[in-house]
Amino acid sequence: MNEIIYTKTIREKYTADVCVIGGGPAGIAAAVSAARQGVSVFLAESQGFFGGLATTALVPAFMSFTDGVNFLAGGIGREVYDLCIENGFNGLVGIHVEKYKRLCDNLIVNERNIKYSFFTTLIDVIKNGEDHVNYAVFNAKSGTFAVRAKIFIDCTGDGDLCAFAGNPYVIGGDDGRTMPSTLCTIWNNINWGDKNFTDDSELEKAFADNIFTQEDRHLSGMWRVGDNLGGGNIGHCFDADATDEVSLTQAMITGRKILPEYEKYYREYLGRGYKNANIVISGSCLGVRESRRITGDYELCADDFIKRASFNDEIGRFSYPVDIHIAKPDKESYEKFRKEYETMRYKTGESYGIPYRILLPKNLSNVYVAGRCASTDKKMQASIRVMPGCFIMGQAAGIGAAISAANTTANGVCETRSVNILELQQKLKDIGAYLPNAR
Numbered sequence: 001m002n003e004i005i006y007t008k009t010i011r012e013k014y015t016a017d018v019c020v021i022g023g024g025p026a027g028i029a030a031a032v033s034a035a036r037q038g039v040s041v042f043l044a045e046s047q048g049f050f051g052g053l054a055t056t057a058l059v060p061a062f063m064s065f066t067d068g069v070n071f072l073a074g075g076i077g078r079e080v081y082d083l084c085i086e087n088g089f090n091g092l093v094g095i096h097v098e099k100y101k102r103l104c105d106n107l108i109v110n111e112r113n114i115k116y117s118f119f120t121t122l123i124d125v126i127k128n129g130e131d132h133v134n135y136a137v138f139n140a141k142s143g144t145f146a147v148r149a150k151i152f153i154d155c156t157g158d159g160d161l162c163a164f165a166g167n168p169y170v171i172g173g174d175d176g177r178t179m180p181s182t183l184c185t186i187w188n189n190i191n192w193g194d195k196n197f198t199d200d201s202e203l204e205k206a207f208a209d210n211i212f213t214q215e216d217r218h219l220s221g222m223w224r225v226g227d228n229l230g231g232g233n234i235g236h237c238f239d240a241d242a243t244d245e246v247s248l249t250q251a252m253i254t255g256r257k258i259l260p261e262y263e264k265y266y267r268e269y270l271g272r273g274y275k276n277a278n279i280v281i282s283g284s285c286l287g288v289r290e291s292r293r294i295t296g297d298y299e300l301c302a303d304d305f306i307k308r309a310s311f312n313d314e315i316g317r318f319s320y321p322v323d324i325h326i327a328k329p330d331k332e333s334y335e336k337f338r339k340e341y342e343t344m345r346y347k348t349g350e351s352y353g354i355p356y357r358i359l360l361p362k363n364l365s366n367v368y369v370a371g372r373c374a375s376t377d378k379k380m381q382a383s384i385r386v387m388p389g390c391f392i393m394g395q396a397a398g399i400g401a402a403i404s405a406a407n408t409t410a411n412g413v414c415e416t417r418s419v420n421i422l423e424l425q426q427k428l429k430d431i432g433a434y435l436p437n438a439r
Contacts, residue, residue, distance in 0.1 A: 008144065010137065010143075010144045010145055010146055011145050011146070012135070012145070012146045012147075012148055013145035013146065013147065014042045014115060014145075014147045014148075015147070015148045015149070016039075016040045016041055016042040016115065016147065016148075016149045017034075017039035017040045017041065017149065017150050017151065017401075017402070017405040018030075018031075018034045018039055018040070018041045018042075018149055018150065018151045018152075018153065018398070018401045018402065018405060019041075019042045019044070019136050019147050019149035019151070019152045019153070020034070020041060020042070020043045020044070020152075020153045020155055020398075021044050021122050021136060021152070021153065021154055021155060021156050021160070021161050022044070022045065022046075022052070022154070022155035022156040022157060022371070023043055023044075023045035023047075023049075023050035023051070023052065023104070023108070023116075023155075024050075024051065024052020024053065024054075024155060024157060024371065024390065025051075025052055025054075025077075025080075025371070025387045025388075025390035025391050025394060026052075026155040026157075026370040026371035026390040026391070026393055026394035026397070027043060027045070027050075027052070027153070027155035027370075027371075027394060028050055028051075028052075028076065028080075028104060028107060028108065028391075028394065029075070029076040029077070029370075029390070029391045029392075029393075029394030029395040029398060030153045030155055030368075030370055030394040030395065030397045030398035030401070031043040031108065031111070031114055031116075031398065032076055032107055032108070032111055032114070032395075032398065033075070033076055033394070033395040033398035033399050033402075033431065034113075034153075034398035034399065034401050034402045035111040035112075035113035035114045035398075036111070036113075036431075037398075037399055037402030037403075037406075037427070038113065038402070039113065039401070039402045039405045039406070040113055040115075041111075041113055041114045041115070042114075042115045042116070042117075042147050042149065043108065043114055043115070043116040043117075044116075044117055044120040044121075044122065044136070044138055044147070045116065045117070045118050045119075045120060046118075046119070046120060046121040046122075047118065047119070047284075048118045048119060049101045049104070049105070049118070050101070050104035050105065050107075050108060051097075051100055051101055051104045052157070052387070052390075053157075053283075053285075053287050053288070054095050054097070054100055054387065055097055055100060055101050055104070056283065056284055056285050057183075057184055057283035057284070057285050057286060057287040057288075058097060058184040058185060058186055058231060058281070058282070058283040058287075059095070059184050059231075059233065059283075059287045060094050060095055060184060060222075060223040060225055060230075060231020060232065060233055061094060061095060061223045061231070061233070062095065062386070062387045062388060063320055063386040063387060063388060064319070064320060064388065065077055065078075065081055065388045066319075067317075067319040067346065067348065067349055067350060067351045068319075068348035068349060069348060069349040070317075070349070070351070070434055070436075071434060072316065072317055072318055072319060072351060072388065072392070072434050073316075073388035073389075073391045073392055073434075074431075074432035074433050074434045075391070075392075075395045075428065075431040075432045075433045076391050076394070076395045076431070077388050077391035077392065077395075078432055079107075080103070080107075080391065083103050083107075084099075084100070084103065087099045087103060090224045090225070090226075094223035094224045094225035094226075094230075094231055095223075095225060095231065096225055096226060097186070097225070097231075117138075117140065119140055119141055120138045120139075120140045121138060121139050121140070122136055122137070122138055122156065122160050122161055122164070123137055123138060123139045123144070123164075124136075124137040124164055125137060125152075125161060125164045125165045126146065127165060127166075130166075130363070131363055131364050131365040131366075132364075132365050132366055132413075133152050133161070133165055133364065133366060133367055134148060135147060135148050135149075136149070136152060136161060150366065150404070150405045150408055150414040151366050151367070151368070151401040151404050151405050151414055151416070152366065152367045152368070153367070153368045153369075153370060153394075153397050153398065153401055154294070154361075154367060154368065154369040154370070154373070155369075155370050155371050155390075155394060155397075156371075156373070157242075157288065157291070157371055157372055157373055158242055158243055158288075158291045158292050158373060159291070159292035159293070159294040159369060159373035161367065161369075162292075162294045162361045162364065162367060162369055162373075163243075163292060163294075165361075165363075165364055165367065166363065167294060167295065167361040167362060167363045167364050167367075168294075168295040168362060168363065169292040169293060169294045169295055169373075170292070170293045170295065170378075171241075171243070171291060171292055171293070172290070172378070173378045177239065177327055178240075178241070178242070178289070178290040178291060179289040179290040179324055179325045179327075179382065180236035180237055180238045180239070180240065180289070180325055180326070180327075181236070181237045181240045181242070181251060181255075181286040181287055181288045181289060182220070182233055182234065182235060182236055182237065182255070182286070182287045182289075183235065183237060183251075183252065183255025183256065183259065183282050183283055183286055183287070184231065184232060184233055184234070184282070184283045184287045185231070185232040185234065185259060185279050185280075185281065185282045185283070186225065186229060186230070186231060186232070186279075186280045186281050187222065187229065187230040187231075187232055187266075187277050187278060187279055187280060188228060188229055188230075188277070188278055188280050189228060189276040189277050189278055190222070190224075190228050190229065190230045190273055190274060190277050191228070191272070191273040191274075191276075192224055192228070192273060193273070194272045194273035195272065195273035195274070196272075197270065197272070198221075199219050199221035199222060199266075199270065200217065200219040200221070201270070202265070202269040202270055203217055203219060203265075205269060206265050206269050211261055211264055211265060211269075212258070212261050212265070213257070213258055213261060214236075214238075214258070214329035215329050215330060215331070216235060216236050216326070216329040217326075217329075217331060217334040218236065218325055218326045218333075218334055218337060219234065220233040220234065221233065221234070222234070222266075229280075230277070232262070232279070233287070234259075234262050235255065235258050235259065235261075235262055236325065236326070236329065237251035237252075237254050237255045237286060238327075238328065238329065240286060240288070241291070242286070242288040242290075242291035243291055243292060248285075248286060251286055252285075252286060255282065255286065256282060259279055259282060260279075262279075263277070263278065263279050289325060289372075289382075289385060290372065290378075290381060290382070290385070291372075291373065292373050293373060293374070293375065293376055293377075293378070293381055294361050294369045294373050294374065294375055295361070295362045295375060296357060296358050296359065296360050296361055296362055296369065296374065296375025297357035297358075297360045297362060297375070297417075298355050298357035298358055298375060299358070299375050299376060299377055300354065300355065300358050300374075300375065300376040300377070300380045300384070301376070301377040301379070301380055302322065302344070302377060302379035302380055304352055304353075304380065305322060305344060305352050305379070305380060305383060306344075307352075308346075308350055308351065308352050309352050309353050310353045310437045311353045311354075311355040311356075312421065313355045313356040313357060313421045314353040314354065314355060314356075314425070314435060314437055314438060315354055315355070315356050315359070315392070315393070315396035315424065315425070315428060315433070315435075316353075316354045316392035316393070316396065316428075316433055316434060316435065317351040317352060317353050317354065317434055317435075317436070318351055318352060318354055318383065318384055318388070318389050318392060319346050319350060319351040319352070320383045320384070320386050320388070320389060321341055321344055321345035321346070321383060322340060322341070322344035322345070322379045322380070322382050322383050323341060323382050323383065323386075324337065324340060324341075324378070324379065324382040325337065344379070344383075353437065354384070354389075354392060354393065354396075356396065356400070356419075356421060356424065357375070358374045358375040358376060358393075359374060359375075359393060359396060359397050359400070359416075360375075360416055360417060361375075362375075365414075365415055365416065365417070366404070366414045366415065366416060367416070368397035368400060368401060368416060369397075370390065370393040370394045370396070370397040371385075371390045371393060371394065372384070372385035372390065374393055392433070395428065395431070395433065396424070396428060396433075399424060399427045399428060399431075400416060400419050400424055401416075403419050403420070403423060403424060403427070404416050404418070404419055407419075422438075422439060425438040425439070426438075
């Protein structure tokens with residue numbers, strides 16, 4: 001492959017105390033919580049709306065905000081939860097996409113300390129020394145420009161800013177394979193009152209009839225997202241690399257190719273409530289479950305899940321199971337998933353702690369990372385990756401960034417590791433975070 005040298009003079013378009021990259025659940029929580037601490041924020045989102053994979057990929061469900069007793073995603077997560085209930089979401093199981101877009105708009109637009117821009121994609125960083133990021137570089141319709149900030153928060157889901165800045169990361173397990181992605185969908189003409197069966201109940205018969213390209217027994221299923229609408233988390237695109245556009249392109253084509261097979265299955269094999277169901281639209285991007293995991297000051301690991309771990313620098317607690325989707329479309333992989341999912345889950349009221357240190361990229365001094373790309377091992381990533389977990393991490397990064405920015409030294413140095421943990425925990429508790437072990 002040929003290489004060229006390309007140079008260009010670009011403008012510094014924005015300056016802010018805190019620059020947040022990515023407007024999904026982690027980015028929304030980070031931007032709003034930082035702004036409410038009184039610092040200036042610039043929020044960049046590559047799509048035309050906020051919400052992350054719920055709105056871009058049509059991922060239909062938040063997953064649980066609670067451990068069955070305690071509301072774990074208190075703070076920004078609780079605010080989103082309450083707004084969803086007020087807007088008529090179905091028990092908060094299914095996400096009404098258009099309503100959720102407007103809800104997210106309002107959260108950001110109503111904060112006077114936030115400047116924001118859609119269609120704005122991170123493409124590079126400019127560093128001062130080995131560990132300090134001075135600028136994030138973006139491409140947009142107006143051209144290429146830079147944003148200068150004291151603190152940067154990487155909420156891209158793929159850890160793009162951290163990777164561009166040279167911080168180490170891990171992809172996949174020992175074999176390098178990541179969880180498969182899903183091209184999610186919206187369906188119409190569903191009679192929810194006539195559905196009293198599991199979505200996978202007729203899979204073996206359908207396999208015997210050869211209606212599927214692949215024998216994928218891991219069918220996550222359909223969520224109610226309207227009176228007669230369903231959100232499909234259906235089918236897997238295996239071996240898709242979310243950090244490579246060629247791989248993503250092929251996965252999108254594969255995802256669209258297999259969707260008619262599932263439409264046939266739901267209509268003809270499950271029938272009843274689905275007999276008139278149709279796919280209306282698929283996501284504009286893949287529902288990616290796993291890509292880069294940024295190496296941080298601490299790696300949250302499966303042993304922490306097993307021990308129900310607590311930490312001195314805890315910024316929240318979480319309880320979602322270790323939900324690693326199957327590696328390959330075969331029965332052996334599905335049985336392995338079922339066994340692990342059943343054992344790596346909690347009883348009501350149990351949870352594990354999330355330490356501040358997983359938000360701190362190992363080799364960067366003024367950067368946070370929050371969301372599915374935070375510092376975890378593969379199993380723990382499969383738990384913390386869901387939206388309520390991202391709200392918890394994002395708001396801690398946002399308030400931590402505000403504290404860091406307020407403590408800038410005379411020579412302009414901002415340091416995430418100088419944050420007083422007790423101060424951060426108190427500020428988190430003030431907004432409603434669940435921190436039972438914090439003083």
